[in-house]
Amino acid sequence: MNRFSTLIAAAAVLVTSHGVAAGDAAQGKKVFNKCKACHSLAAGKKKIGPSLHGLFGRTSGTVAGFKYSKAMKKAAVVWTPETLVQYLANPKKFVPGNRMPFPGLKKKADQDNIAAYLQQATK
Numbered sequence: 228m229n230r231f232s233t234l235i236a237a238a239a240v241l242v243t244s245h246g247v248a249a250g251d252a253a254q255g256k257k258v259f260n261k262c263k264a265c266h267s268l269a270a271g272k273k274k275i276g277p278s279l280h281g282l283f284g285r286t287s288g289t290v291a292g293f294k295y296s297k298a299m300k301k302a303a304v305v306w307t308p309e310t311l312v313q314y315l316a317n318p319k320k321f322v323p324g325n326r327m328p329f330p331g332l333k334k335k336a337d338q339d340n341i342a343a344y345l346q347q348a349t350k
Contacts, residue, residue, distance in 0.1 A: 250336065255344025258337045265329075268348050276327065282306050282349040287322070298324030308342040315341065 267273065270280040277290040284307075288300035302322045304310050314321040315338050317331045332338050 250339030250341070250343035252340070252343040252347050254336070255340035255342065256348070258332065258341045259344055259348075261332075262329075262341070265327075279345060279349050282311070282345060283308070296324060296326040298322055299326075308346060311342050311345065312338040 262279075265274050265276040267278045268280055269278060271292075272278050272280075273290070273293050277293040277295075284305065287302050287304040287306065288295040299322055302325075304314070304322065312335075315332045316335075318325060318327050318329055319331075332341065
């Protein structure tokens with residue numbers, strides 16, 4: 228494989244992979260208790276917040292039938308375990324102007340754990 232082909236193959240892997248969260252999914256399920264009043268894991272079931280079904284690989288502000296803030300639509304974040312962890316650390320800082328009233332998860336372990344859980348639970 229020549230150098231150009233190697234670069235193209237590497238880029239394809241980066242574009243198509245969503246990474247794997249380093250956390251503990253069982254612990255993440257417990258952390259999700261903080262989220263489930265506002266978010267469903269079922270496809271098409273919105274609550275105060277949008278359904279998280281199919282979260283990874285989706286662009287922010289794109290669940291049909293959910294009224295997002297202009298900030299969330301404009302942010303165009305593609306959700307990966309990494310972007311989710313960044314968002315959950317401080318939602319207002321990561322997407323200024325978003326309407327989610329949640330202050331964030333301050334513990335890195337909680338962030339990683341919920342990302343691991345959601346990777347399993349949102350498929």
